[in-house]
Amino acid sequence: MITAGIDCGAKNTKTVIMKDENIIGRGTVLTGFEQSAAVKESLALALKEAGISREQIQHIGGTGSGAKAISEADVKVNNIKAMAAAANFFFPKARTVTDVGAEESRAVKCDESGNVVDFAINEKCAAGAGAFIEAMGRALETSLEEMGPLALSSDKAIAMNAQCTIFAESEVVGLIHAKTPKKDISKAIHDAMASRIVSMIRRIGVNPDIVMLGGVAYNPGFVSALQRELGVDAIYVPEKPEFGTAVGAAVVAAKDSQ
Amino acid sequence: MAEEKRQEFWRWAETNWVNPDIKWEAAQFMTVGIDVGSVSSQAVIMADGEIYAYGNMRTGSDSPNSARNALKFALENSTLTEDKISYCIGTGYGRVNVPMADRTVTEIACHARGANFIYGPEVRTVLDVGGQDIKVIRCDDKGKVTNFLMNDKCAAGTGRGMEVFSDLLSVPIGDVGDRSFDVDEEPAPVSSTCVVYAKSEATGLLRKGLKTNEVLAAYCAAMAERIYSLLERVGVEPQFAITGGMAKNRGVIDRLKKKMGLEPMKTKWDTQLAGAVGAALFGHALCKKGKGL
Numbered sequence: 117m118i119t120a121g122i123d124c125g126a127k128n129t130k131t132v133i134m135k136d137e138n139i140i141g142r143g144t145v146l147t148g149f150e151q152s153a154a155v156k157e158s159l160a161l162a163l164k165e166a167g168i169s170r171e172q173i174q175h176i177g178g179t180g181s182g183a184k185a186i187s188e189a190d191v192k193v194n195n196i197k198a199m200a201a202a203a204n205f206f207f208p209k210a211r212t213v214t215d216v217g218a219e220e221s222r223a224v225k226c227d228e229s230g231n232v233v234d235f236a237i238n239e240k241c242a243a244g245a246g247a248f249i250e251a252m253g254r255a256l257e258t259s260l261e262e263m264g265p266l267a268l269s270s271d272k273a274i275a276m277n278a279q280c281t282i283f284a285e286s287e288v289v290g291l292i293h294a295k296t297p298k299k300d301i302s303k304a305i306h307d308a309m310a311s312r313i314v315s316m317i318r319r320i321g322v323n324p325d326i327v328m329l330g331g332v333a334y335n336p337g338f339v340s341a342l343q344r345e346l347g348v349d350a351i352y353v354p355e356k357p358e359f360g361t362a363v364g365a366a367v368v369a370a371k372d373s374q
Numbered sequence: 375m376a377e378e379k380r381q382e383f384w385r386w387a388e389t390n391w392v393n394p395d396i397k398w399e400a401a402q403f404m405t406v407g408i409d410v411g412s413v414s415s416q417a418v419i420m421a422d423g424e425i426y427a428y429g430n431m432r433t434g435s436d437s438p439n440s441a442r443n444a445l446k447f448a449l450e451n452s453t454l455t456e457d458k459i460s461y462c463i464g465t466g467y468g469r470v471n472v473p474m475a476d477r478t479v480t481e482i483a484c485h486a487r488g489a490n491f492i493y494g495p496e497v498r499t500v501l502d503v504g505g506q507d508i509k510v511i512r513c514d515d516k517g518k519v520t521n522f523l524m525n526d527k528c529a530a531g532t533g534r535g536m537e538v539f540s541d542l543l544s545v546p547i548g549d550v551g552d553r554s555f556d557v558d559e560e561p562a563p564v565s566s567t568c569v570v571y572a573k574s575e576a577t578g579l580l581r582k583g584l585k586t587n588e589v590l591a592a593y594c595a596a597m598a599e600r601i602y603s604l605l606e607r608v609g610v611e612p613q614f615a616i617t618g619g620m621a622k623n624r625g626v627i628d629r630l631k632k633k634m635g636l637e638p639m640k641t642k643w644d645t646q647l648a649g650a651v652g653a654a655l656f657g658h659a660l661c662k663k664g665k666g667l
Contacts, residue, residue, distance in 0.1 A: 126574075149581055219571060241528070242571060247571075251570065279527050280527060280528045280569075282538060282569045282570065283529055283534065294436070
């Protein structure tokens with residue numbers, strides 16, 4: 117059976133196409149202001165990579181903050197459910213899964229079948245979302261790709277006073293003026309962000325194995341800070357983590373149709 | 375065009391002033407209060423408990439220099455020199471970094487004392503909306519703090535939040551208040567609390583066709599709501615006074631007034647001075663008791 121999962125997020129819209137247990141196509145575009153256009157575009161990209169036509173897809177699962185704009189979907193999948201299903205698909209031993217998105221972060225506790233047991237969401241404050249690191253990157257005049265490796269090269273622990281992203285921007289500028297090395301500032305930024313995510317995860321309990329989905333998982337500085345703050349041996353990140361929730365949507369769509 | 379891009383819309387005017395009616399040479403005690411805030415710094419010089427001169431400017435990247443500069447700015451048009459000052463008290467976010475301070479006092483105490491002076495002893499509730507925090511202070515007729523509540527964790531409702539918006543919408547910060555009322559119909563308030571998300575929401579509103587002034591109105595209304603919810607938690611006892619830079623933004627204050635159904639007190643003084651005035655008054659009281667010398 118061929119299924120697709122579309123995750124229309126605040127920043128990017130991602131589509132995956134799956135044939136049984138295998139991912140055969142992926143597509144991602146910036147969401148922008150026209151959510152439905154972004155959905156169509158990402159689906160077209162994924163179809164092209166898979167080398168199939170739209171008609172060959174039997175079921176489409178739609179998820180994400182812009183899920184309403186996915187008219188193509190015949191199954192609407194809740195974000196939380198998609199995350200749990202994705203974690204279980206990639207790592208069957210997963211019991212805690214976290215997804216740090218651009219403007220929202222979530223933590224889900226799941227069982228051995230990928231069912232949701234409990235969850236926590238932060239959608240109110242940018243201090244615990246990808247937007248935080250992006251804003252800090254701008255203040256530090258460093259690209260997102262450089263931020264993580266830069267943080268890894270530091271072993272200093274500088275505590276940031278500000279929780280608020282807006283205040284933290286000024287704090288970073290202050291640290292730059294005080295001639296603090298960029299790598300140390302970068303580490304402080306990642307540590308601050310990780311501690312926000314950890315306090316959210318603690319609300320549902322820290323149960324290994326821990327899986328991280330979402331584009332922020334590409335950032336090794338953040339993953340390492342998260343691992344340190346959680347005090348666990350490993351954090352499992354699937355290949356192309358930004359498609360994680362879309363994979364979950366496809367998995368749920370396949371299951372629901374059976 | 376490039377020139378226009380570099381314009382800093384958030385930048386407000388820095389001011390200094392010397393009281394022409396006071397001869398400092400005749401004063402017994404000259405005291406200074408220096409309030410180094412996260413966004414602005416003020417130095418207020420008092421001659422026997424009356425405001426003689428002040429300087430109000432933006433806080434730089436390091437606190438000691440901001441304190442020095444504010445004092446220098448206050449002294450700029452005066453014959454008074456630093457060595458004639460009997461006592462100096464530092465307050466505000468950067469108070470531990472005021473090099474010339476003989477001692478420090480918390481900004482909560484200073485704001486209550488300062489509001490008591492610039493608004494009069496009838497003040498019972500002081501709302502201070504500063505650069506990076508909001509304080510609601512209840513005080514007695516001597517300007518002594520009886521209760522307070524503070525938000526310093528989140529930029530929502532603070533001056534810094536408004537600066538971010540004035541920059542985003544390319545509207546000089548001094549024009550925000552008036553322009554926010556230049557709308558045909560009052561729009562719904564911006565719904566996001568977080569300033570980062572409110573920025574995205576505002577961009578979305580512009581895309582939807584709202585005019586700049588309408589977005590300003592929507593944000594001023596959101597700020598008023600944020601501040602109001604903090605006031606409600608402490609409870610407001612009249613008379614009610616507002617200090618800090620936000621007191622100058624009628625876009626927020628007039629909307630807040632309407633919500634509260636209460637008219638705030640008026641003053642001839644710059645509302646940003648309250649903290650430094652309070653500090654200088656504490657210095658004066660110490661000098662009078664002979665404890666400061």
